[in-house]
Amino acid sequence: PDLAPPVGGVGQLAPIRGMAGGMSFASALRQSEAIEAVNQNGGQTPPPTTAQATQPVTPAPAVTPAPRSAPSFPVGSAKPNCGADQYRASAITWSCETTGGSAAFRIAAGQIMPVLSVPDGVKNLVMQVKPSGVTLRVTTSHGVLIVGAGATINPNSPTGLYQGLAVRLEPSALGGERVTFSGGGTPGVLVVSLDNSAGAQDVQAELYVEHEGLATCPERPVGCLPYKAALAGEEVRRWACAAADEFPTAGSAWNIFCSPHASSDGKGVAWSDFGYVWDAFPSSPNSDSDTTWMLAFKFLDADHDAHVSQAEFVRGFHTCTAN
Secondary structure, rough: OOOOOOOOOOOOOOOOOOOOOOOHHHHHHHHHHHHHHHHOOOOOOOOOOOOOOOOOOOOOOOOOOOOOOOOOOOOOOOOOOOOOOOEEEOOOOOOOOOOEEEEEEOOOOEEEEEEEEOOOEEEEEEHOOOOOOOOEEEOOOOEEEEEEEHHHHOOOEEEEEEOOEEEEEEOOOOOOOEEEEEEOOOOOOOEEEEEEEOOOOOEEEEEHHHHHHOOOOOOOOOOOOEEEEHHHHHHHHHHHHHOOOOOOHHHHHHHHHHHHEOOOOOOOOEHHHHHHHHHOOOOOOHHHOOOOOHHHHHEEEEEEEEEHHHHHHHHOOOOHHHH
């Protein structure tokens, strides 16, 4: 993947009104995994699987939930590779055509943040993180720890086998850690977390991913979900009406809730940070869904540049009065 630094800002960690009741990105990972598993199993919910390893693995300790907006737009692509009838629901999407990407995350001091769900069958997966001090943790979807502090594969014991795959943890040329799963496709869904539990300060971490395709190429990229414009528009309208109850103008709402999260390049609020803005106001019972803010983002991002500009925000704000 492109190793250039991320474009745009990373979300602030200060809580805003509504965040206390917001869903964690860990929940979003679980929901996206469940949706993908059903889609790939002919519409039927697949039975749970038990992780097996050549070497013992240990249960993962509890992690601090991340904000809903934790994932960022991958640096390695100019635009999301979700189709016009899909919306982005993952920091990195997975397909046989796109075999790399990167994402930036703001991680609080002392936090372990789940950031990415890796689908079943990803071939020869490589993940790197920087800066130093932020470490990688990989678990199964059932919480069994495979890589990281406390796991069989850790900095002091950096190699091992996991369900027939050779796993290696080593220093990265980027300055952090690098983990590889080689010899085939990932056996089941894996959850990747970034560990800043030993850090005394908040940090911006960057995760880089590359692979050699998927064992079974999906019809649509894993991490893209079906988009319904009418549903998205109604969610935005309800949200805008809730915002209009608090602010007399779209400009005042932008200045208070969007400006602190706007990217330094002037494009507006990036996909990575929009969850903070969305969580500021309740819109409807459906808005508690982990991916509703992502659905709304696609509706608002009219020019598809992975940012909601001030003009796009104003148009969304005015959907309340327009309807």
